[in-house]
Amino acid sequence: MSAIQKILGIVWAALGVGIIPLAIMRAMAEIAKKPSEENWIFWSIVIVVLMPIISFSLITFGVFALKGEYDSVD
Amino acid sequence: MAQNYSASHSEEVSSTRKVIAASSVGTLIEWYDFYIFGSLAKIISEQFFPKDNPTAALLATLATFAAGFVVRPFGALFFGRLGDLIGRKYTFLVTLVIMGGSTFVIGLVPGYAQIGFVAPAIVFLLRLLQGLALGGEYGGAATYVAEHSPDNQRGYWTSFIQTTATFGLFISLGVILIVRQTLGLEVFNDWGWRVPFLLSIFLVGVSVFIRMKMSESPMFSKLKKEGKTSTNPLAESFKQKDNLKMVLLALLGATAGQGVVWYTGQFYALSFLQNACNIEFVQSNIIISIALVIGTPFFVVFGALSDKIGRKWIMMLGMLIAVLSYGPIYNAMYDTANLKNKVEIKEKTVVEHKATVNGADSLKTTITKKVFEDGTTYKETKKEMFPVDAAAKAALPKDKLKPDTKKEVVLPQDQFIRMIGFVFIQVLFVTMVYGPIAAFLVELFPTRIRYTSMSLPYHIGNGVFGGLVPLIATRLVEASKEPGYSNPLSNLINGVTGHASAVAGQADPLAGLMYPILIAGVCFIIGTVYIKNKPTVIDGE
Numbered sequence: 001m002s003a004i005q006k007i008l009g010i011v012w013a014a015l016g017v018g019i020i021p022l023a024i025m026r027a028m029a030e031i032a033k034k035p036s037e038e039n040w041i042f043w044s045i046v047i048v049v050l051m052p053i054i055s056f057s058l059i060t061f062g063v064f065a066l067k068g069e070y071d072s073v074d
Numbered sequence: 075m076a077q078n079y080s081a082s083h084s085e086e087v088s089s090t091r092k093v094i095a096a097s098s099v100g101t102l103i104e105w106y107d108f109y110i111f112g113s114l115a116k117i118i119s120e121q122f123f124p125k126d127n128p129t130a131a132l133l134a135t136l137a138t139f140a141a142g143f144v145v146r147p148f149g150a151l152f153f154g155r156l157g158d159l160i161g162r163k164y165t166f167l168v169t170l171v172i173m174g175g176s177t178f179v180i181g182l183v184p185g186y187a188q189i190g191f192v193a194p195a196i197v198f199l200l201r202l203l204q205g206l207a208l209g210g211e212y213g214g215a216a217t218y219v220a221e222h223s224p225d226n227q228r229g230y231w232t233s234f235i236q237t238t239a240t241f242g243l244f245i246s247l248g249v250i251l252i253v254r255q256t257l258g259l260e261v262f263n264d265w266g267w268r269v270p271f272l273l274s275i276f277l278v279g280v281s282v283f284i285r286m287k288m289s290e291s292p293m294f295s296k297l298k299k300e301g302k303t304s305t306n307p308l309a310e311s312f313k314q315k316d317n318l319k320m321v322l323l324a325l326l327g328a329t330a331g332q333g334v335v336w337y338t339g340q341f342y343a344l345s346f347l348q349n350a351c352n353i354e355f356v357q358s359n360i361i362i363s364i365a366l367v368i369g370t371p372f373f374v375v376f377g378a379l380s381d382k383i384g385r386k387w388i389m390m391l392g393m394l395i396a397v398l399s400y401g402p403i404y405n406a407m408y409d410t411a412n413l414k415n416k417v418e419i420k421e422k423t424v425v426e427h428k429a430t431v432n433g434a435d436s437l438k439t440t441i442t443k444k445v446f447e448d449g450t451t452y453k454e455t456k457k458e459m460f461p462v463d464a465a466a467k468a469a470l471p472k473d474k475l476k477p478d479t480k481k482e483v484v485l486p487q488d489q490f491i492r493m494i495g496f497v498f499i500q501v502l503f504v505t506m507v508y509g510p511i512a513a514f515l516v517e518l519f520p521t522r523i524r525y526t527s528m529s530l531p532y533h534i535g536n537g538v539f540g541g542l543v544p545l546i547a548t549r550l551v552e553a554s555k556e557p558g559y560s561n562p563l564s565n566l567i568n569g570v571t572g573h574a575s576a577v578a579g580q581a582d583p584l585a586g587l588m589y590p591i592l593i594a595g596v597c598f599i600i601g602t603v604y605i606k607n608k609p610t611v612i613d614g615e
Binding site: 045065 | 134144315318319322323325326534538546549552599600
């Protein structure tokens with residue numbers, strides 16, 4: 001289980017890093033395609049609120065998992 | 075000796091019951107306050123936002139609604155810190171007063187027609203206050219009850235706090251329905267929608283009175299007496315690696331998935347019934363209300379079960395079943411109400427036309443009523459504006475000329491019961507993930523920083539991940555109208571059931587589910603791999 005936890009730690013950290021450019025590029029493309037009020041509100045919430053929380057928590061969690069911080073788990 | 079034990083045991087049980095009752099009533103009222111805003115989202119969008127673009131108004135309302143969720147973690151930090159510094163009792167008394175006050179004031183704010191953009195700005199600020207208050211309330215109530223509960227019954231006792239969110243939603247729907255039925259639709263849409271907000275001040279008054287009589291948590295009192303309370307709960311909670319790793323585990327392995335399951339099963343289900351299935355307002359609210367009433371006792375069932383077999387697997391199983399079954403359940407809900415699957419009795423179709431002239435504008439209203447062989451009835455109200463003057467017509471924005479169409483489907487009894495069943499199954503998932511989670515969270519953290527440490531992951535999971543379900547799901551459904559759109563979930567379901575894929579230009583009703591499925595799926599994997607299932611003993615240090 002410890003090995004799986006560590007390998008998955010790399011996955012979570014990579015996901016956390018990968019989400020940042022993906023979300024920003026998608027937001028820019030969507031707003032450029034249709035610069036409506038709805039699009040601005042929606043993508044602002046995603047970029048300012050959701051993305052930082054997901055990225056930070058996944059990266060930090062992934063690094064902890066990779067270092068074996070959760071080894072004591074059943 | 076035996077008699078002494080029996081007397082002291084029954085005293086202990088009676089005192090725990092009082093603690094739970096007093097905590098639960100306050101938390102219940104806070105949830106009621108918080109959810110009437112969501113339940114009245116459509117009317118609020120009409121009252122506080124410009125009417126030119128109903129979709130933008132609804133999205134702006136949902137964004138305001140979401141803002142209340144997004145600030146919850148800040149409330150968790152602010153009030154959590156206070157709770158760990160000065161005590162649980164006074165902190166969650168303050169949150170209750172802030173919540174009740176801001177809810178009451180929302181009921182007094184003049185509409186967009188009277189004060190323009192100041193109206194949505196005030197509502198937005200009050201909504202932020204509601205979110206901050208709720209951020210401080212739940213952690214306090216859960217911690218307070220947990221610190222009064224015996225180790226072997228913590229899941230059972232805290233599960234009563236867990237019922238309050240669903241019960242608060244149920245009461246908010248009930249009050250809205252009663253007020254709407256009593257005052258009539260026209261009066262309700264005009265000013266009657268304010269009554270549920272104004273009513274809050276009385277409920278909060280009663281709850282504050284009850285809570286004033288409560289004593290501080292015994293564990294916190296002991297720490298305080300010994301001078302062992304934390305001097306900086308925020309730093310201890312989030313700067314120390316050993317605690318931060320548990321905060322992240324709680325968020326990514328439990329509360330994020332729980333949040334999306336909670337909001338999908340209760341809020342998105344209502345939104346789906348009203349917007350995708352076009353079920354009439356009263357019938358859709360009754361469907362949700364009955365499912366909530368039948369489902370609510372299961373919070374206690376799963377809370378108590380978690381004392382016997384551990385918290386982890388109940389929560390994980392709830393998430394897994396939700397991920398696997400949302401697609402088929404929502405597809406079945408859509409099919410049940412889909413008029414294309416029903417045979418119309420053409421001779422019973424009635425079409426009425428009305429035309430009214432208001433100044434330079436002419437309003438044409440067309441009402442079409444249809445009856446189907448299975449007993450379903452359908453009413454479509456189409457309103458079109460026609461400026462009498464051709465020059466005025468050319469100057470009007472296209473949105474204003476677009477007909478405003480309202481569709482209302484009323485299901486026959488058998489399909490109504492089936493719909494309750496579909497929502498009940500989702501509420502059952504909610505009870506599995508939510509019933510044991512208060513006990514799970516309080517057991518992860520030490521008493522000195524428990525309020526702060528458990529409140530943050532709970533409110534990020536619930537408030538941010540869960541609270542954004544309606545906004546993100548609505549946006550995903552809108553995006554599904556674009557050409558070239560493809561949804562793997564819909565493709566899978568259509569492949570299995572043989573249904574036609576979503577038509578270009580038309581919304582894919584299942585598109586909104588992708589978000590909760592993805593979040594709950596990742597959370598299930600993290601929870602399964604990293605969370606331990608050992609019963610934990612909490613102490614006063």
